[in-house]
Amino acid sequence: xxxxxxxxxxxxxxxDSSVINCTYTDSSSTYLYWYKQEPGAGxxxxxxxxxNMDMKQDQRLTVLLNKKDKHLSLRIADTQTGDSAIxxxxxxxxxxYKLSFGAxxxxxxxx
Amino acid sequence: xxxxTQSSRYLVKRTGEKVFLECVQDMDHENMFxxxxxxxxxxxxxxxxxxxxxxxxxxxxxGYSVSREKKERFSLILESASTNQTSxxxxxxxxxxxxxxxxFFGPGTRLTVL
Numbered sequence: 001x002x003x004x005x006x007x008x009x010x011x012x013x014x015x016d017s018s019v020i021n022c023t024y025t026d027s028s029s030t031y032l033y034w035y036k037q038e039p040g041a042g043x044x045x046x047x048x049x050x051x052n053m054d055m056k057q058d059q060r061l062t063v064l065l066n067k068k069d070k071h072l073s074l075r076i077a078d079t080q081t082g083d084s085a086i087x088x089x090x091x092x093x094x095x096x097y098k099l100s101f102g103a104x105x106x107x108x109x110x111x
Numbered sequence: 112x113x114x115x116t117q118s119s120r121y122l123v124k125r126t127g128e129k130v131f132l133e134c135v136q137d138m139d140h141e142n143m144f145x146x147x148x149x150x151x152x153x154x155x156x157x158x159x160x161x162x163x164x165x166x167x168x169x170x171x172x173x174g175y176s177v178s179r180e181k182k183e184r185f186s187l188i189l190e191s192a193s194t195n196q197t198s199x200x201x202x203x204x205x206x207x208x209x210x211x212x213x214x215f216f217g218p219g220t221r222l223t224v225l
Contacts, residue, residue, distance in 0.1 A: 008151065031210075031211045033213075035216075040218075040219075041218055041219070042115070042201055042203075042216035042217050042218045042219050043154075043201070043203075043214075043216040044216070045213045045214075048211060048213075050211070088153065088154065094210065095208065096208070097142050097159060097161055097167075097205070097208050098144075098156060098159060098169070099214060101146075101153050101154040102153055103151060103152055103153035104153050104154075
């Protein structure tokens with residue numbers, strides 16, 4: 001099956017940009033997602049990108065996709081304390097029901 | 112708003128007990144999923160169902176079974192709970208197979224097996 005890997009932790013100062021990285025192995029992955037999990041809660045979809053795109057911007061969030069290297073990143077501009085959470089990268093191919101999730105990156109925002 | 116609800120937020124059971132975790136979604140989604148979440152391991156798929164009475168094994172089905180008698184409800188069953196099944200269990204639902212279909216998650220059930 002698909003392997004999706006992420007760094008486990010990221011610490012960032014409030015107001016700085018955060019960059020969370022993810023790599024995946026299956027080149028047939030058509031859809032790539034970023035989910036956010038706040039403490040004590042389930043996962044919520046933050047954003048997604050199609051594999052035929054290089055970049056997607058949504059307010060403070062920028063997703064970059066390097067399909068050749070199978071590398072996905074999520075940049076959060078002007079990081080706030082409310083951005084402290086676990087961020088999961090996930091991949092899915094077009095014919096599948098299932099998502100393959102990374103292990104998650106715990107982002108801690110310090111004052 | 113899509114709602115996925117899980118029957119309990121916290122559950123404490125004893126080794127050997129039969130445990131039922133219930134999940135209900137209100138958006139008429141075909142697909143439902145059970146994951147377990149462990150630190151450092153992320154989300155691992157236990158079972159999923161793409162229709163009533165249909166089920167497919169995920170990556171870690173051993174020690175678990177599932178039931179889907181109605182479209183909106185998906186149950187995870189631990190036939191004989193063991194301490195290594197102590198974990199956070201997340202249910203999710205989605206519509207369709209191919210395409211960009213978001214999975215909507217419930218709040219999770221934290222199960223402790225003593």
